[in-house]
Amino acid sequence: MAAQRMVxxxxxxxxxxxxxxxxxxxxxxxxxxxxxxxxxxSSYSACGIPYWVGGEVTDRDALIARSPEEHRSRGIxxxxxTEAVELDVPGQRVRVRDGSGTERWEGFDHLxxxxxxxxxxxxxxxxxxxxxxxxxxxxxxxxxxxxxxxRVESQDGGGGGRDGRRAVVVGAGYIGVEMxxxxxxxxxxxxxxxxxxxxxxxxxxxxxELVHEAMCGMGIETVLGAAVTGILTxxxxxxxxxxxxxAEYPADVVVLGLGVRPATELAREAGLPLGGSGGLRTDLAMxxxxxxxxxxxxxxxxxxxxxxxxxxHVPLGTHANKHGxxxxxxxxxxxxxxxxxxxxxxxxxxxxxxxxTGLLEAQAAxxxxxxxxxxxxxxxxxxxxxxTRPIRVKMIAERRSGRLLGVQIVGRxxxxxxxxxxxxxxHAGMTVEQMTALDLGYAPPFSPVWDPVLVAARKAAAATxxxxxxx
Amino acid sequence: MAAQRMVxxxxxxxxxxxxxxxxxxxxxxxxxxxxxxxxxxSSYSACGIPYWVGGEVTDRDALIARSPEEHRSRGIxxxxxTEAVELDVPGQRVRVRDGSGTERWEGFDHLxxxxxxxxxxxxxxxxxxxxxxxxxxxxxxxxxxxxxxxRVESQDGGGGGRDGRRAVVVGAGYIGVEMxxxxxxxxxxxxxxxxxxxxxxxxxxxxxELVHEAMCGMGIETVLGAAVTGILTxxxxxxxxxxxxxAEYPADVVVLGLGVRPATELAREAGLPLGGSGGLRTDLAMxxxxxxxxxxxxxxxxxxxxxxxxxxHVPLGTHANKHGxxxxxxxxxxxxxxxxxxxxxxxxxxxxxxxxTGLLEAQAAxxxxxxxxxxxxxxxxxxxxxxTRPIRVKMIAERRSGRLLGVQIVGRxxxxxxxxxxxxxxHAGMTVEQMTALDLGYAPPFSPVWDPVLVAARKAAAATxxxxxxx
Numbered sequence: 001m002a003a004q005r006m007v008x009x010x011x012x013x014x015x016x017x018x019x020x021x022x023x024x025x026x027x028x029x030x031x032x033x034x035x036x037x038x039x040x041x042s043s044y045s046a047c048g049i050p051y052w053v054g055g056e057v058t059d060r061d062a063l064i065a066r067s068p069e070e071h072r073s074r075g076i077x078x079x080x081x082t083e084a085v086e087l088d089v090p091g092q093r094v095r096v097r098d099g100s101g102t103e104r105w106e107g108f109d110h111l112x113x114x115x116x117x118x119x120x121x122x123x124x125x126x127x128x129x130x131x132x133x134x135x136x137x138x139x140x141x142x143x144x145x146x147x148x149x150x151r152v153e154s155q156d157g158g159g160g161g162r163d164g165r166r167a168v169v170v171g172a173g174y175i176g177v178e179m180x181x182x183x184x185x186x187x188x189x190x191x192x193x194x195x196x197x198x199x200x201x202x203x204x205x206x207x208x209e210l211v212h213e214a215m216c217g218m219g220i221e222t223v224l225g226a227a228v229t230g231i232l233t234x235x236x237x238x239x240x241x242x243x244x245x246x247a248e249y250p251a252d253v254v255v256l257g258l259g260v261r262p263a264t265e266l267a268r269e270a271g272l273p274l275g276g277s278g279g280l281r282t283d284l285a286m287x288x289x290x291x292x293x294x295x296x297x298x299x300x301x302x303x304x305x306x307x308x309x310x311x312x313h314v315p316l317g318t319h320a321n322k323h324g325x326x327x328x329x330x331x332x333x334x335x336x337x338x339x340x341x342x343x344x345x346x347x348x349x350x351x352x353x354x355x356x357t358g359l360l361e362a363q364a365a366x367x368x369x370x371x372x373x374x375x376x377x378x379x380x381x382x383x384x385x386x387x388t389r390p391i392r393v394k395m396i397a398e399r400r401s402g403r404l405l406g407v408q409i410v411g412r413x414x415x416x417x418x419x420x421x422x423x424x425x426x427h428a429g430m431t432v433e434q435m436t437a438l439d440l441g442y443a444p445p446f447s448p449v450w451d452p453v454l455v456a457a458r459k460a461a462a463a464t465x466x467x468x469x470x471x
Numbered sequence: 472m473a474a475q476r477m478v479x480x481x482x483x484x485x486x487x488x489x490x491x492x493x494x495x496x497x498x499x500x501x502x503x504x505x506x507x508x509x510x511x512x513s514s515y516s517a518c519g520i521p522y523w524v525g526g527e528v529t530d531r532d533a534l535i536a537r538s539p540e541e542h543r544s545r546g547i548x549x550x551x552x553t554e555a556v557e558l559d560v561p562g563q564r565v566r567v568r569d570g571s572g573t574e575r576w577e578g579f580d581h582l583x584x585x586x587x588x589x590x591x592x593x594x595x596x597x598x599x600x601x602x603x604x605x606x607x608x609x610x611x612x613x614x615x616x617x618x619x620x621x622r623v624e625s626q627d628g629g630g631g632g633r634d635g636r637r638a639v640v641v642g643a644g645y646i647g648v649e650m651x652x653x654x655x656x657x658x659x660x661x662x663x664x665x666x667x668x669x670x671x672x673x674x675x676x677x678x679x680e681l682v683h684e685a686m687c688g689m690g691i692e693t694v695l696g697a698a699v700t701g702i703l704t705x706x707x708x709x710x711x712x713x714x715x716x717x718a719e720y721p722a723d724v725v726v727l728g729l730g731v732r733p734a735t736e737l738a739r740e741a742g743l744p745l746g747g748s749g750g751l752r753t754d755l756a757m758x759x760x761x762x763x764x765x766x767x768x769x770x771x772x773x774x775x776x777x778x779x780x781x782x783x784h785v786p787l788g789t790h791a792n793k794h795g796x797x798x799x800x801x802x803x804x805x806x807x808x809x810x811x812x813x814x815x816x817x818x819x820x821x822x823x824x825x826x827x828t829g830l831l832e833a834q835a836a837x838x839x840x841x842x843x844x845x846x847x848x849x850x851x852x853x854x855x856x857x858x859t860r861p862i863r864v865k866m867i868a869e870r871r872s873g874r875l876l877g878v879q880i881v882g883r884x885x886x887x888x889x890x891x892x893x894x895x896x897x898h899a900g901m902t903v904e905q906m907t908a909l910d911l912g913y914a915p916p917f918s919p920v921w922d923p924v925l926v927a928a929r930k931a932a933a934a935t936x937x938x939x940x941x942x
Contacts, residue, residue, distance in 0.1 A: 386527050441817030445522075
């Protein structure tokens with residue numbers, strides 16, 4: 001039997017996980033695996049870029065889980081600097097262009113679309129000026145670090161003057177707050193401009209406000225309700241600040257942290273099905289819907305939110321890796337599925353930990369759910385144990401049923417990962433009353449005798465019991 | 472309507488939680504609440520004693536969640552220094568003896584038995600000698616600290632001599648290793664004597680061996696397979712060491728960490744139902760079986776292990792508090808249940824974190840389960856992130872069904888509480904294949920892109936898939 005051919009577009013988490021998993025299951029005589037990556041790096045942690053920029057990670061290569069050479073040594077024909085420019089679905093082939101500009105068609109039996117996401121860049125005056133940086137790819141990170149080095153050497157900072165160097169971060173989501181911390185670590189004065197009325201719009205306003213207060217305490221200026229109108233440039237066309245409707249913010253460096261959108265131009269032009277988020281639509285096995293031998297995963301697909309029942313775009317490395325494993329298992333003749341997400345995310349800014357899972361109040365209302373919300377304050381360890389830190393937990397539960405709908409956590413060290421308790425409970429469809437009996441790990445260095453998540457569950461159970469027992 | 476009378480025996484976690492919860496639901500005109508505590512302290516954290524002895528917690532009163540006066544101010548008639556000596560079930564009354572020796576009968580409409588546990592003290596020569604300490608109650612902790620102070624002042628250490636002061640801990644379970652750490656902190660040379668072939672018999676031998684190695688690295692001498700034959704005493708009858716079948720270990724202080732048994736003499740004499748563990752048998756609402764108005768919880772009851780289906784004695788403060796809440800809710804006219812435990816426990820010795828949930832291999836085999844076990848090594852944060860530490864996860868899953876049966880974790884900071892992910896999955900009856908899709912919190916400071924628990928789940932899923940798909 002002739003070997004089948006698996007072609008992978010995109011050499012990062014999903015693509016190379018799929019390739020590796022398939023290679024574990026099929027030898028090269030059974031399955032040829034070719035992967036095309038348009039950039040210079042494979043299998044790297046984009047999530048690590050803020051920590052590299054901030055200096056906590058000093059070695060760029062530490063962010064690279066597996067080099068192109070390592071992939072090749074495992075029987076994966078990974079071709080760097082090669083971009084897919086056209087997809088011919090009926091012909092089962094993809095046209096690629098290599099670094100020299102040479103193009104050719106590559107046939108496939110199985111195609112894996114792992115094209116990732118591209119940063120949102122609003123069409124503002126000056127948005128493409130020198131000194132305006134995205135932080136989506138390792139190349140982006142390298143460009144930003146090179147620019148920062150150059151600034152230090154030339155000492156010609158634009159807006160900083162005697163006050164020291166200034167960084168303006170546009171957007172106060174996860175990437176925005178992580179980049180704010182990175183510049184604080186580098187000694188910059190940092191301003192974060194956010195068009196919403198709170199940082200971290202992934203939290204309810206009351207919890208987001210805690211993040212806002214904490215960022216102020218870290219010396220990060222956060223301007224809310226700030227509608228950016230353009231990038232200010234100097235006579236040489238370099239960014240020297242950011243303009244909003246109300247003010248101008250001088251900057252030596254500008255970072256865009258406005259989120260990303262699925263990179264699905266290739267798929268769209270080929271007529272593959274895209275959802276409302278712009279991401280590819282797949283089935284549970286991560287097949288593109290309606291296409292037996294085309295697979296997709298990672299930042300270019302949309303996924304089912306198991307709590308809301310809606311599809312959404314969730315660009316996170318952990319999902320991308322899971323998708324790759326599922327795709328590789330299925331192509332390799334094994335079986336796996338990705339049922340969906342529950343909306344978990346965790347982040348930190350300096351020593352403030354921020355986490356969420358499930359639905360926010362607004363998201364729950366949007367899909368027709370009625371709910372009760374409770375907020376509790378507790379500590380991460382027993383109150384008397386050294387190093388105990390504050391934690392606030394918000395819990396949202398459905399009325400009548402008492403089913404858990406979401407949890408948000410803002411606190412200090414050891415707060416954030418407690419969100420996993422709620423994430424598993426969401427996967428299991430637990431009620432908050434059931435959660436009150438959860439047998440969680442307890443010892444004074446690890447938790448109060450009632451874990452903060454259990455305290456929230458007790459309060460939420462009482463709040464929803466009123467709806468059940470009353471009236 | 473005349474007030475009902477709730478009588479509570481035992482003024483610690485279960486008893487006072489039950490009293491407090493009932494008081495929230497019923498005012499004193501509806502429900503009179505009387506609690507008897509034979510000791511000097513109420514509502515304290517026995518789990519905190521090792522940290523108090525070790526000096527990490529300096530204020531004894533920090534271990535007391537609520538003083539007798541606070542309970543009284545909330546309408547609970549808590550009588551200290553008063554012991555229950557006889558229970559008359561048909562007569563609905565209990566005979567109590569106060570500090571002056573005066574006895575009298577107290578009638579009840581609802582009785583709560585929260586008599587706790589007593590340390591195991593094997594009948595060895597010298598076991599009651601001065602200098603042999605248990606660490607079950609706050610009084611025990613105070614006596615131990617007083618003795619240590621006295622030793623320092625009088626400089627008459629028995630076995631220490633020029634080598635410095637020596638502590639011998641008998642038993643290498645949770646309390647044993649926590650006390651070993653406490654004495655390391657105080658500058659003692661510490662020997663732990665354990666009759667089993669591994670420390671932490673709450674772990675499988677392969678995982679317990681990691682604890683053994685780590686304890687050696689901390690300068691704690693751990694002697695395994697050590698059968699203690701007696702306490703050595705000096706001419707004044709004070710402990711000067713511990714004898715085993717093979718050796719004598721000099722000691723300035725001896726601590727017993729041999730576990731506890733349910734304190735159920737009162738209940739046994741009254742004919743209440745006890746299980747094989749010696750603990751009271753209750754229903755899901757924490758009623759003593761067959762007795763409509765007698766309730767019990769905490770260290771004096773046995774609980775259902777939801778994974779094995781067997782009753783067992785699990786003396787842990789977190790369960791005691793949950794039981795108290797359930798009892799108080801039910802007596803107060805609300806409704807709550809305690810479905811059972813999944814066997815979660817977490818502990819640390821110095822910076823080594825040790826956790827488990829579900830069943831060990833031997834426990835699974837004992838109840839007729841067949842299983843596959845996997846062990847993985849990973850890190851607590853992304854591999855490149857500063858402060859990432861090693862973690863080893865063992866996962867046990869049922870053959871054919873792939874159902875999760877247990878998880879054991881040994882690692883450094885941020886390792887232990889990951890056991891909660893598995894604990895919730897056990898409550899939900901998840902399979903390890905389902906666990907591979909869990910949407911857990913990911914960001915480089917918090918986790919590798921595959922959380923260590925997910926890595927274990929992947930490996931366990933592969934191991935059990937062989938049993939399902941194969942043959």
